[in-house]
Amino acid sequence: MVVFFAKMARKGYRQKKSFLQVSMTSQHIHDYQSYSRLARDHYENFPVASWLISAKYRQSLHAIYAFARTADDYADEAMFDGRRMEELKKWRHLLDECIAGNAKDPLFLTLADTIEKHALPHALFYDLLDAFEQDVQQSEYANWSGIVDYARRSANPIGRLYLSIHGYRHEQLNVYSDAICSALQFTNFWQDVSVDLEKKRVYIPTNIMQGFGYSLERLYQRDENQAFTQVIQYLVAQTQTMFDEGKKLIPLLDGRLQKEIAMIVLGGEMILQKIKKQRYCVLSQRPMIKKRDKLYMLLRACLGYAS
Template sequence: MLYSAPMHDSHHRAEQDSLKLANSHYENFPVASVLLPMRLRRAIGVIYAFARNADDFADEGDLPPEQRLALLDGYRKQLDRIAAGETPEEPLFIAVAAIIREHALPIQLFHDLLDAFSQDVVKKRYENLGELMDYCRRSANPIGRLLLHLYKETDERNLAYSDAICSSLQIINFLQDVAIDYKKDRIYIPQDDLRKFRISEQQIANGDAGGNWWMLMQFEIERTRRLLQAGAPLGLVLKGRIGLEMRSIIAGGETILRKLHRSHGDMFNHRPVLRPWDWAYILYRAVRAK
């Protein structure tokens, strides 16, 4: 039987540190947003801190691949301790164990995230959309599914909506970060799309938005917008503050896509970010949505 143990001071400090870490990685989309019910912010902060910490193992610094993979394996061992009912060794995992018990979260979703981050260490190109979507299934969709478990809204329809939203947001991030990812020797635009529009890796390396680049980006933007719209009904299915939060996230993704479209996909010189006035419009859209 799952239960929530009393929260000791060390557990509370671990969770507070996790929330600070999650918010320090904030960029385009809210983390533990003020729109969410207070009772859920702690758990959401822990989930995002776990994801960002593990993602940094794959992305940040100058460690060789084998050390990055070893760090991620260390996280797997901590999850295994939790699954076995043992006490974790690290403060972050004390917090992870607490929210898993309190909210009956599937531990496999945490493992899926680690699998995706490990893949980032060794896989730098994606042949087609199917390969990319399989990556998104593990890199992004688990976050949405964990949130739905927190909300107690995990019917199959909602899970499908959430997967569409999370995968589209992941791809939106790839589209706005083409230049940044290339510096890490990663290209997330499918290789068959690059060939279709006759875009070479050298053009990406040069930051060249000429030639067929806009045609390629228009194709990627529209396909991603359709995916985001496929999940958009979730913003109306979820009620109250969590629905408002979801509609804000969806509107944020739409705004980034519009900015990409407006610049003809030239994220090399006009990387889209959300400004304060964008957030005001996003909140207006979220409140007015029916």
């Protein structure tokens, strides 16, 4: 609920400098406060460890975001064309050193402290790296199970880390969190269809397009016909069903975390509603969260969110 929540954090259209551009010009980052500033700079649709979260947790969440955001830039930013896998391999080596207790890089020293302090599962960090590497190597998906598996590694680890940092480790809570995180990832896919096309990436499953009489060829031609809008309508409905399941998590949480997760879910659902209002025409118009939307989300979350 940090890359996603803002990897979801991930596929958004970014007009600002990449995380790597900022961190390089700063001659490396040595403190949690710097990670926090960078995290705020990169958030679009969703809160990134917002002020709703207690400060004692916020710093750790920003450290995780810095790790994930940097790896995502290696996979996604134009400045790394031709050497994406090389950079991700180096990043994985730094994570290996971090897990082994031999971190030297300032960011990984911070991450090591976060992992130790909260006893975070190491596998979740490797899952994130696996997903970033997959983005470099795979540009299309044949079916729904393919993107579900991608989200299992690209998004779900963030939610599980989020809960672990707050002391929630019950598996059923993780299941609800997974539903929210995957739904957020899919929401971002449908929001960014046109953006991803420019990068030669398609997250709409091929067999679903074919089921509605649409095709990859038409998609690359940006043919926003009735078949296309039916595809998006179907995907939006499937994603909302996932949100509905994941929302069962909210009443099981306490205090500020409950409000934070409610706000995150509201952000995802609002994007889906905007897609509906524009008649599922996401090729010609990219739905976006505006300032007044964020205020509405905050008020609803603080006053008590109900489906």
